[in-house]
Amino acid sequence: MTQQTRDRRAYKAGDELPPVTKVLTQEKINRYAEAGGDRNPLHVDSAFAATTQFGGTIAHGMLVLAYISEMMTAAFGQRWLASGRLKVRFRGAARQGDTVTASGRVLRTEGGSTLCGVACRNQDGETLISGEAEVRG
Amino acid sequence: MTVSLAALPKGHEFAETTFKMTQEWVSDYVAAVEDEAVGSLHDHSIPPLALAALSIRALLERAALPEGAIHVSQELSFSLRGEVRHALVARARIASRGERQGWVLMSIELTVEDETGTPLMNGRSTITFPATSGTPA
Numbered sequence: 001m002t003q004q005t006r007d008r009r010a011y012k013a014g015d016e017l018p019p020v021t022k023v024l025t026q027e028k029i030n031r032y033a034e035a036g037g038d039r040n041p042l043h044v045d046s047a048f049a050a051t052t053q054f055g056g057t058i059a060h061g062m063l064v065l066a067y068i069s070e071m072m073t074a075a076f077g078q079r080w081l082a083s084g085r086l087k088v089r090f091r092g093a094a095r096q097g098d099t100v101t102a103s104g105r106v107l108r109t110e111g112g113s114t115l116c117g118v119a120c121r122n123q124d125g126e127t128l129i130s131g132e133a134e135v136r137g
Numbered sequence: 138m139t140v141s142l143a144a145l146p147k148g149h150e151f152a153e154t155t156f157k158m159t160q161e162w163v164s165d166y167v168a169a170v171e172d173e174a175v176g177s178l179h180d181h182s183i184p185p186l187a188l189a190a191l192s193i194r195a196l197l198e199r200a201a202l203p204e205g206a207i208h209v210s211q212e213l214s215f216s217l218r219g220e221v222r223h224a225l226v227a228r229a230r231i232a233s234r235g236e237r238q239g240w241v242l243m244s245i246e247l248t249v250e251d252e253t254g255t256p257l258m259n260g261r262s263t264i265t266f267p268a269t270s271g272t273p274a
Binding site: 022028034035037040074080083084089 | 166168174178186190194204208209211213215217218
């Protein structure tokens with residue numbers, strides 16, 4: 001099945017979106033810091049990060065949020081890129097070694113729009129990000 | 138010298154920033170976030186969060202994140218229809234700034250359009266950082 005075919009799948013309220021799972025490493029966090037130009041020591045300096053409330057480096061929120069965007073791209077294809085909307089809160093820190101899973105469930109479909117509840121959780125089930133993602137009609 | 142976001146008041150408008158989204162940078166971004174979905178769409182499709190990351194990168198060249206800053210929430214809407222060929226123009230302003238229990242809560246509105254004036258993305262980032270990081274002039 002091609003992506004363009006999957007675009008046309010009619011999701012309905014209650015449907016789960018296929019999840020996306022990634023394992024975070026410090027190398028990945030560093031790579032994102034370079035691409036995103038955000039070299040906040042909280043992300044890339046383990047000595048500094050050890051002195052903070054987090055006790056070590058944490059991933060950029062936008063890196064973890066990208067996993068939700070990937071899940072939405074896989075589910076809705078070009079529609080996500082052309083008419084997507086995200087509204088999320090960062091609720092917990094993702095650390096190197098964490099296995100992060102992005103998941104989503106369709107909350108409502110109306111007038112060609114599809115509203116999903118989305119989240120990222122770590123291997124212990126702790127919520128890192130939660131919120132809504134919508135593909136507009 | 139780059140000013141710290143901590144030193145900027147509510148209502149501050151950042152100087153307009155023009156930048157290009159090169160295919161090389163997009164490839165670096167896709168590798169950093171391991172996006173396996175966007176590659177299955179049309180050639181030159183861009184992950185929406187790549188546009189957000191590059192815009193935030195452009196903003197961070199104008200104003201540095203205070204040490205210890207934490208991303209609290211993110212809102213994004215995007216309208217990416219195919220390849221981004223034109224130069225991009227980002228505008229940002231500090232929409233709100235408040236202080237509570239020693240922490241500053243700041244929201245930054247960001248809009249991106251191409252040089253023809255076509256809107257591509259708008260969003261609102263909310264961050265928090267220690268009030269000791271600085272005060273507006």
